[in-house]
Amino acid sequence: MTEGNALLPANAWPYNLILMRLALGLALGLLIGLERERRGKEAGLRTFGFIGLLGTIGGALGTSYAISTLALTGLLILILNISSLRANLGTELTTSAAMMVTAMAGILCGRGHTIAPAAVMVTATALLAWKERLADFSMGVSEGEIRSAILLAVLAIVIYPALPEGAVGPWRLVEPRTAWVAVILIAGIGFFNYVLWKMYGTRGTELSGFFGGLINSNFTVIELVERVREVGAAYVGIAYRGILLAIGAMIVRNATLLLILAPQALVRSFSAFGLMLGTAALLVVLSQRRTRDPSEGAAPDIHLDMPFSLPQALKYGVIFMLLHALGALTQRHFGDTGFYFVSIAGGLLSSASAVAAAAALAAQDSIPAATAGVGAVLASFTSVVFSLSFVLRSRSGGLIGRLALSMVFIAVAGMVGLLLSHYAEPWVRTLLVNLE
Secondary structure (H helix, E strand, C coil): CCHHHCCCCHHHCCHHHHHHHHHHHHHHHHHHHHHHHHCCCCCCHHHHHHHHHHHHHHHHHCHHHHHHHHHHHHHHHHHHHHHHHHCCCCCCHHHHHHHHHHHHHHHHHHCCCCHHHHHHHHHHHHHHHCHHHHHHHHHCCCHHHHHHHHHHHHHHHHHHHHCCCCCECCCCCECHHHHHHHHHHHHHHHHHHHHHHHHHHHHCHHHHHHHHHHHHHHHHHHHHHHHHHHHCHHHHHHHHHHHHHHHHHHHHHHHHHHHHHCHHHHHHHHHHHHHHHHHHHHHHHHHHHCCCCHHHCCCCCCCCCCCCCHHHHHHHHHHHHHHHHHHHHHHHHHHHHHHHHHHHHHHHHCHHHHHHHHHHHHHCCCCCHHHHHHHHHHHHHHHHHHHHHHHHHHCCHHHHHHHHHHHHHHHHHHHHHHHHHHHHHHHHHHHHHHHC
């Protein structure tokens, strides 16, 4: 038999290349096998290592061998489950699924993929390692939270594709898909941080304030102020740090919206957002270094509503479209000053919607990126000042005075950042031109 008729292309494999693929398949199998071994499972480190190698070899040999690899893995799973049932230990469904995933990832390695199988195996290992945390979380999920998650998926997957593309209306000011992207983005950030808050939120005021601020900074401030009214002066220090971190979280959220929707706008306002966030963090650190009163009390139980619901989605959408249209009109007729006025007013309604509207206008080249960045900072200013109105309800002179002074520092830091961006813009532009 000649070499051309050989069933296996043994001599066609570059040694270094196949060795790297085998090493990756083995490493990924050992990764998930280590987690199974730690939990005392029958299929552990060596078994998953062999499955990773087997999948890699099957993928390298071709489609038929890859299918045979899956069949052999299925046979191994069958033997494992029969053995487990005979020992009255029940079925090993999770381990069986992990073995099939390992075989598929090995096949991908054999085909020459690297990032995809690595990402799959890291995700699978995380799901196995976080068993208890995920189980505790799922047991605490309410029916309303499940409905909200399904609604978010429907809005993103079902409604968005049905919306018309491009601008609509007599003046072509509104783009339904752009508005809906902003709605989904804001709601998605809120939902994700609601999950984090639910997992860690009651472990400290700082953590609760930060996660709560990512969802709704004003609501978090109201909760902390109510606790001050209940506990009294002993709780002022905790509430002060929690409110500052809620404000810092709002700044992070708004900057993230700019980063996703209009990165150029964030470049023009990064110094302002950075200085505002840095000032808030510095004030929190200085407060923590002070001697705390032992009677400050326990961390607050912040009762946040669901971060996503149909009325909230419609509110975000309406505010976004209103600010989007008004921002475009005022910018056309009154220049940047008119747009800044709309941004300030929008910060009273929803700073997230105001920032998203500014970013969308910049992405469509309706306004300059620098103008959108300044508008986003102004909307954040308004939200910071507006939160002080809730603090006044505490009737605590110490808290009101400290927060008023702190907010002045944060606002001044933001203004300094805007000035730095303005004066540095020609240098940055020259630098970018030279780099090109």
